[in-house]
Amino acid sequence: MNRVGRAAVMLTLGFTMARLLWTGAFGWFIQQRMQIPLLIATVVLLIMGVYEAVQATEEETKDPESRTRSTAPKVGWLMILPLLVIVSVQPVGLGAAAADRVENFTPVETESRFDELDFSQGVPELRVLDFVDRAIWDDDGSLNGQTVRLEGLVVNDPDVPDGFLLTRFLVSCCAADGVPIQVAIQGVSENLVNDTWVVADVVLIEPDVPYRENDADRWFVNAELQSLTIDLTPPTDAYESPYE
Amino acid sequence: MSVVSIQIPHDEILADAGHQTCGLEHDHDHDHQHDHGDGKKKRAYGPLVLVAPFLIAVLIRNQYDALGSADFRLWSTLFVSVSIQALPFLVLGVVVSGLIAVFVSPELVEKFVPKSNKLAVPSAGLAGLALPGCECGSVPIAGRLVDAGTPPAAALTFLLAAPAINPVVMVSTAVAFQGQGTMVLARFIASLACAMLVGTWWARRNDESLIKSMTAGEEHAHDGGRLRSFVDVASKDLFHAGGYLVVGSLAAATLQLVVPRSVINAVSGSEWQSVLIFAALAVLLSICSEADAFVAAGLPQFSMSSRLVFLVVGPVIDLKLVAMHAGVFGRRFALVFAPIVLGVAVLCAVVVGQVLL
Numbered sequence: 250m251n252r253v254g255r256a257a258v259m260l261t262l263g264f265t266m267a268r269l270l271w272t273g274a275f276g277w278f279i280q281q282r283m284q285i286p287l288l289i290a291t292v293v294l295l296i297m298g299v300y301e302a303v304q305a306t307e308e309e310t311k312d313p314e315s316r317t318r319s320t321a322p323k324v325g326w327l328m329i330l331p332l333l334v335i336v337s338v339q340p341v342g343l344g345a346a347a348a349d350r351v352e353n354f355t356p357v358e359t360e361s362r363f364d365e366l367d368f369s370q371g372v373p374e375l376r377v378l379d380f381v382d383r384a385i386w387d388d389d390g391s392l393n394g395q396t397v398r399l400e401g402l403v404v405n406d407p408d409v410p411d412g413f414l415l416t417r418f419l420v421s422c423c424a425a426d427g428v429p430i431q432v433a434i435q436g437v438s439e440n441l442v443n444d445t446w447v448v449a450d451v452v453l454i455e456p457d458v459p460y461r462e463n464d465a466d467r468w469f470v471n472a473e474l475q476s477l478t479i480d481l482t483p484p485t486d487a488y489e490s491p492y493e
Numbered sequence: 494m495s496v497v498s499i500q501i502p503h504d505e506i507l508a509d510a511g512h513q514t515c516g517l518e519h520d521h522d523h524d525h526q527h528d529h530g531d532g533k534k535k536r537a538y539g540p541l542v543l544v545a546p547f548l549i550a551v552l553i554r555n556q557y558d559a560l561g562s563a564d565f566r567l568w569s570t571l572f573v574s575v576s577i578q579a580l581p582f583l584v585l586g587v588v589v590s591g592l593i594a595v596f597v598s599p600e601l602v603e604k605f606v607p608k609s610n611k612l613a614v615p616s617a618g619l620a621g622l623a624l625p626g627c628e629c630g631s632v633p634i635a636g637r638l639v640d641a642g643t644p645p646a647a648a649l650t651f652l653l654a655a656p657a658i659n660p661v662v663m664v665s666t667a668v669a670f671q672g673q674g675t676m677v678l679a680r681f682i683a684s685l686a687c688a689m690l691v692g693t694w695w696a697r698r699n700d701e702s703l704i705k706s707m708t709a710g711e712e713h714a715h716d717g718g719r720l721r722s723f724v725d726v727a728s729k730d731l732f733h734a735g736g737y738l739v740v741g742s743l744a745a746a747t748l749q750l751v752v753p754r755s756v757i758n759a760v761s762g763s764e765w766q767s768v769l770i771f772a773a774l775a776v777l778l779s780i781c782s783e784a785d786a787f788v789a790a791g792l793p794q795f796s797m798s799s800r801l802v803f804l805v806v807g808p809v810i811d812l813k814l815v816a817m818h819a820g821v822f823g824r825r826f827a828l829v830f831a832p833i834v835l836g837v838a839v840l841c842a843v844v845v846g847q848v849l850l
Contacts (some may be wrong), residue, residue, distance in 0.1 A: 250732055252503050252728075253733055255729075255731075258732070259731070266577070266580070277570065277578065278570065278573055278574040278577050278578070279574060279578050281661055283578065283581065286581035286582075287577070287580065287581050289581065289584075290580050290583075290584040290585075292579040292589065293584050294584065297724055297727065297728055297731075300724050301724060301728055304721065304724070319725055319728075319729065321729040321730075321731075321732040322732070322736065322820065323734070323736075323821060324732075324736030324737060324740070325731075325732025325733060325735060325736040326732075326736070327735075327736045327739040328732060328735045328736060328739055330739050330743075331572065331573050331576040331577065331739065331742070334569045334572060334573055335573055338565070338566060338569040339572040340566050340569040340573055341570065342570065343562075343566075343567070343570065345563070346563040346564060346566070346567040347567050348569075349748070350749075357671075357672075358670055358788065359671050360671075376568065383691035397515055416568070421521055421573040421580035421665070421669070421786075422578055422780075422781050423577070423781070424570050424571060424574060425571045425574045425575050425578075425745065425746070425749060425778075425780065426780050426781075426785070426788050428788070434820075486509075489615065489813065
């Protein structure tokens, strides 16, 4: 891989990353807080690419043989493979297919106490993680009998026959480490397709045995549906993370 | 997508083939002479080498059904994620390795790195505290350190310690395991111990022939000043390590799909089984060391010490690292190094886990 090839791939890579950052599509692949590091890396790549391209041009005019002097191993060409996949498959974020494969996330107990929920401004919106956390660990029962709003995608599951699993992924670094957080929504009349984004107003169904003492193989925090809207502007577009 | 446009003047991109074969000097001359004959032709086709795959990719994406299966799209999401996530760390790593190549001379190493391995290995381990990154960045850095004359035992200790004990990883472990501070301490001690044990083993073994030099067969270009050689080294290391990183991401994405969750569920009972399974998962999943704590924290049905195994093994050895080690230090090295590191890491984690957790 000579200087010209390296310059070309660095520039292609740099422009693709710049585009992912610009459109916000990078959020499907990595956590939002990785945006700045990725931006810096992109700028470094572009500068190095331009520099190498200029060097290659100068070398060529001075000494046509010079291109063989600075070569990187051919394996470097593989770096265009992720770009080809981005262009051809146009992968989207994690969805039902991923939720099927990974064990549900269960929050562990933390020392901190839960804040009071504010119901004065209408139905409060909660992160799915927060909902599950409170359902399992809040001894004061801040969710009991209260309607709250959750946003997530639909995953149909045979264990939830008249409903679906409202799912959000917890991603700490990149989509490959994503684990689903799910709430079983009961009492749904519509048949929703997998991966539809929805906003659901729900009330926690208090279990007979506290969730934390449940030792079944597979269990969910349950909630009764109050109202449901299909989310026409899901957080998969610019600058809003689809992940928690 | 607009990536199809390449910003290089067309005649700059040449088909590599004819030029890569710089075997015998007179052959090369001959090649070159010949080149003037059909050079025009080659130049015209050159850009296609890079542009064609993108054109094909754009054409394929309209045949949606072929690529639209849920599993394939998930695979591609995972593959692209692992690759992009590593990019900032890889770039940081090659910038540091470029700086090392330019500013760290063998004389400087001789002056500052302790002569005796007894001192060099522990100090290299603690130096790992200073590199805020993950394992992808430390491989090219360690390669350059060896080239600058650092004793391999010390460079390898740094290679293993840096991705596991740096401040970023320690903080993310503390965040993931809130209220379980001993996990952070246990991870630090076990990872550092593992790095130093492997370093000491390497110092004893003292088989330099196993490590292939990064610059073997590479001419040192001193003519163009420091900036030029900095970019030269950084860019070469980027593609060297980056290419193998892509190989590793391919393997990791594939295995994430292939390892079914039933395997994980089946073994949560027995302690020994779960230690082995977590070691295997750490190797197969190849999760970045800055993220693995969150994954481990998400599996509370397993014991703390088996999850510690995951956190200690992951940063020092996994599929993408084996590919990167093979690329930077040579295939023979990777084959010897991987099992030793895996064994030592599991041992350290189990011992520390028994004592602390």
